[in-house]
Amino acid sequence: MRERMRIISIHMIGFWALLSLLMLSGCEHEFALSEQVGEEEVFSEKVQLEIFARANSYHLPSTKGLMDEGTVGKNPWMFVFKGEGPNATFVEAVQAFELAGKRYVILTKQSNDSKYQLLILANSPDRFYYGDAVTEYGFDETGFSAQLMQGLTTLADFCTNMLTAPLAVPSVSVIPYSGNGQVIPMSYLLEVDKIDHTTKIENTDGTPLMLTRAIAKMVIVNKATNFELKGVVAVMNVPRQGPFHTLDGLIRDNTSNLTEYRNDAAYSSLLVQADFIDGGESTENDPVYLYESDMRNNTHLIIQGAYGGRDYFYKMAIVNKDVQLMDLQRNHSYQFTIVTAKGPGYDTVEDAKASKPSNTALDYEISVDNRDSYEVVANNDFFLGVSNSVFIAYTSEGANFEVFKLITDCRTRFPNACRISDNGNEVGIGVPLLVNPSNGARIPIVDDTTSDPNITAVEAQISNGLLDHAYITLKLGTLEKTVRIRQRYAIPAAGVTIKYMPAADSSDSFDMNYYCLSAYVEDGADDPKSWIKLRPSVGAVREDTDKITVDDGTIYIEVLGNTMSKQRSGIIYLTTIKDPGVSSNTNSVQRIKLNISQLSQTVVTD
Template sequence: MKKKTIYIIHLLSMLLLLLMTACEHEVLSSGHPDEGETSDDKVRIEIFARANDYKLPSTKGTDNENKVGKTPWILVFKGNGENATFIEAVQAFELVGKRFVILTKQPAGNKYQLLILANPQSRFYYGDNVTGYDFNADNLLTRINPGITTLSEVCKNLRTEPLDSPSLTTIPYNGADEPIPMSYLLEVDKIDNTTKIENSDKSSLQLIRSVAKLMIINNASNFKLKGIMTVVNVPRQGQWHNLDGSIMDNTSNLTEYQYDAAYSSPLVTTEVVTGGQSTENNPIYLYESDKRNEPYIIIQGSYENQDYYYKMAIVDDTLQSMNILRNRAYKFTIKTVKGPGYDSVEDAKISKASNTALDFTILVDDSNSYEIIANNDYYLAVSNSVFIAYSNNSTTHEAFNVITDCKKDFPDARSITDNEMDVEEGSFHLSYPEDGKIPIVENNISPRITPIGVFVSNRLQWHEEGLIAIDGTKRINASVTLKLGNLEKQIHIRQRNAISTKGDTLRFMPTSNLDPLKSEINYYSLSAYVEDGNDNPRSWIKLRSSIPDSDRNDTEHITVDDGIIYIEVLPNYGSERNGIVYLTTIGNPGSSKNGSSVKRIKIDITQSGRVNN
């Protein structure tokens, strides 16, 4: 009897195992075939992606801002850069907790651009804010033509769902189960079984959010921040992916965030934190906005035990209007309030901004522009890994910024050093910080941002790899090395002569030139932008492509696909002037543009003047 019982148990176990196997096969082959069942011209590819970290500053926000859905859309384009033409649009699917997409195989010999659109909304808009389409392949094909529509056209026209105007209680992406649209552009050499949708260093792609976020923190002892009443003159809509860095014109497509028409309650309330009040856990999300839209915020607070309303323009520490850029975090910290505000929201709205009555600082998260290395404990990042000074003077320059969230006070491995002894004496050295140490996080204020200064003379241009000294000695590069625990980063410091009053065109392109007196430096360029500055550099520094007679209205930003960017410096009829250009390059043109070999260069341009300062 016992043997029969054991036999029956074994038989039932085998039957149960067969049933489970059959069920598993049914799940795998339902709707999305496994790799063995794809047709000969298709390939299944796993997607490795996550949200780009808000590393600067360390912010909280809502859970939605870090969610990356399992079913992003992949739009495939054939060709180089912005002129690549559309091939297909495919939505990914989830299988065993992972993301997969089945794409049509594409041969080697061409470049392919994969535009990844994560967290799709129920509808998309194309070229306007009027007509919405259900987000599916059939509707995408009514607007995007295979073999005809370019990547540039799609990025320009593919837009999010517009907000209401006024939006009343609606703060985009602040509700439950409302993840933020994100995007990423990945270049691959072919599409087959070896294709990986990941970075070249095997890390996950860091998707870029389509919105910025804004927070207000109050540390003023004479003021109690109660909340944000309204946000005015902000865009209703954004582009899914910003290809060239320019901001979509939204001047006729603005809205206002408010609780209700009567402003009967704050749109966002604060919570008590150490030292004051904060909206960090309940941020405002905003689409990209040009400073010409003149956005502003009305806050409510108690000053000397009396409630007032204050109008805050979105400006920097010098009270200059600023653009709102995607995937940035704008953190306003009120330090002191110098007087009363207005008795009503309506009065505050028609007044001048109260920024002069509010002593504040602003920290802007541009961590997407930082080069970051990390371990499991902390990260170390730099704003740029190359610094080039165009200057005839022997002076100190702010070469780059260091940012870290490290709290460990390493006794030895926390250093900033130069190789001054390896180059000509007096041509270069570290200027600040004077103690040569990387500042770490203190008093829980994270992250820690530190500007690094270097002294550079006009003799440094002759100290670069590839050049030979008179005595036959091989020159080496000037550099600053950061060491933080087991993380290490090196920054290349370079110098060229100042630009003459006649102007010049600086060429950043693949070249064999080593002569520092020629206006040509060997880099494979991807993109560039001119930073705002006191000398209005955007009026006299113009970014150009290599295409003859190219008609470009936007000379402040540029993206190219041939590795060549020209920086034109116009003639100067006034006094000496200065401007900053940031250039993004890739070390190996044969690798992915989004891989770990991408570098950022800070170019500090001084132009001589006809009039003495």
């Protein structure tokens, strides 16, 4: 009979804590409820490790009132799972402790006969829910022992069921994590080969782990000269709770577990009040936080503003530049910028709620800062990131391409260590790849004329050759990032299925050797979602072919036949992970951007 195991951690303090640090030990006892082990035996089985982690920051307003957005508590919990991927099974849960200004965790030593998944949950609340919004458990060893079973509970089970406390319905005058001193739950999953004194709880390059927030953030800015933003009255159809961590990046289906934010039952006062800024108004000092929300939830805002000397209410949908509903994802910051007002809204909140969104009455833009969609390196002063570290062009003619975007919050103007360069002269093309910025140019950083962080689109000229070993290198201070450029021929008009999988590839093949986790097709002028289909290597035919997550490393990209008389193109982003069948200490998690050009149908005339 299997017994539930309780993990109890006892940390020595004062003199004994200092002594244990000198001896590479803090003392922690771990025992089953039915049997306590000797202290000497426990000591020999333990290892003390330092945790290096920081918040994976989205852009923060300059106000210091929101400093808690970036706070990482000193005592995060670490959940250890044995095995690879989502099927890894629970081993133990241990809370870190602070000593001399640093974070440490004491884990049970584990041999190198298996992979281990270390899931860090920082800023944990005092309670959690498991698989529902009904029963609460203390965020402690007693609560964990009620749901987590050693050797049985999988990482997938944990991530699916470990949920935050539900908000009330409605959530009156309560926006989660907006109170003074409240911190936002964050998470990170790290895979290691073993657990001993050599284990590093940091990135492979020595930089801190970038924790991801469990929520999204929304800010409204008004720049319209014929409109005055008063504030937000309500936020409708928002999830009541969310998972502490997601494995696949997909948003949990919470369409049946929604609530609304409002200040009172009659909507008689503002939930969030806008402040005056240069050129308009903004809710920057009082943002709205919400758990990630699928577009099917139809999350929207009711705002109040003055137009033509009168106050009106407007319903604002969460839509992209093509006026299509969009997901609200964790650790993303969404800014709605009202550009102009075209007419009055509604006299009452009830009428605004019943109406269609005011996308015609208000012109507004949505900008998304999703820093977790960038591959980022960082030090204590600034970060440097790229939207993708591999760019692959399927093209048979020379052209300029946007190969990636770079992002940085650096403000230091280094005399020399601030360059972008390529190896075009070394790979046989005889000319630089870079077009904008040019080869050897300075990396654009943050100053008084730019946004913070500064995002720059990098363009390169891809010739009609078959590039495979071309690189663009970014050097900024002590940070360095490299983007690989690869090329294959354009896709024929008849169509083809491209295989991205762990297998050898060659320059004359459309297929590529990568161990894939997920992919999605980006919207585009040539409607690529209608002719580029993402499919698994096995299983039933899927209807949602514009995005996919797999567990065997293989993604098939089916390009349908082109019956048109003009060439077309589309963009795909893939995320790869380390191949579990290959022994390597390198970090293979990367984003790949594919620009697929397909030739047109040949027209034969007499």
